[in-house]
Amino acid sequence: MSNSEETFIVGYVGRHDCGEGLRAGINLDAGTRLLVESPLYTTSVNFLTDTPTEERESFVKQAFEQLPTHIREIAMELPNMEPFHLIQHPQLTSFTTQYSGIVKSNAIPYSLDRRAGGAERIGIFPTLSRINHSCHPNAQQTWNSELRAVTIHAFRDIAVNEEITISYAPEAIIDEKYLKDKYNFACSCEWCLAPAEVRAESNNNRAEIVLRNEHLHNMIKAGLSEQDQGLAILAAKQLFTLLRTENIVDWRLGRLYLDCFDIVAERGNKQRGKIFAVLAFHVFDHCEGLDSDNVRRIKMRMEKLFGISKCDEDFLDWMEDIEKEWKMLKRCQGGAILDWLFWKEIWPKS
């Protein structure tokens, strides 16, 4: 099966354990929107794991029966991997999982940002459900409330024939237990097949990213004293360095820029604030699109805080001015640009 522009092709992806997946049909530039799809059926991730098998099956069966016929038919065509897993768990063979097995085998979280309630809601989708998980994905799923659908964006360049992958784990961390418990699979992505010592350092960095992000967010939420502002922006710089080391350019980078925007702009430094806002805008535009919730929210905040009119043309002119300013600053500051941007002057002295 291929879509109309052959952006992607659904079919065998050359991995023995996951059968079908999506491959790029053409060379895809980072920032390309690959897919917009509304879920056929939705539930919460905990429902799948916390409900006893029989109860789960009867609940999902009932829900499926209430779906419009054409939707139910599409849903029932999705592969059910449960019988395969049941072979490994003979104690479960007395149950049938004709319906709930489809949900468990095909559910995808709407988004992974815990702060935005991501990873809690899951759904099954005609095409999107066929995208495989990777611990180092090249695409991102996002719930778009305006479209009432999930979008998939390539956030890295993807070469023709390369597999398109997303992460299924909240915060996109590598969590074997989570994947096993919730989605019943052991990941075999390229990253997971790398030698253990190669993965260990990256694992530590990623765990550190989650911890530091939470810490930074809590600091900002609690309200920052003048002294805390220095601590917070230093913490943000350290988080930025970790994201860079791990080559993470998805929504986590956008969220970090937004945190920096909160720290510096609303507390008096409009020059840095404008730059962080523009950087955040670009990351979210790239990963989620101009009509995404994040981009629309950032635009509204920028208009309000910096007194830009709501006319799109004025907004684009304003953005262009800030981008020019940012380019000039980079030229002037050279290697010290990050210290400038992350406001080294106010970091704690010790």
Ligand SMILES: [Zn+2]
């Ligand atoms: Zn993996």
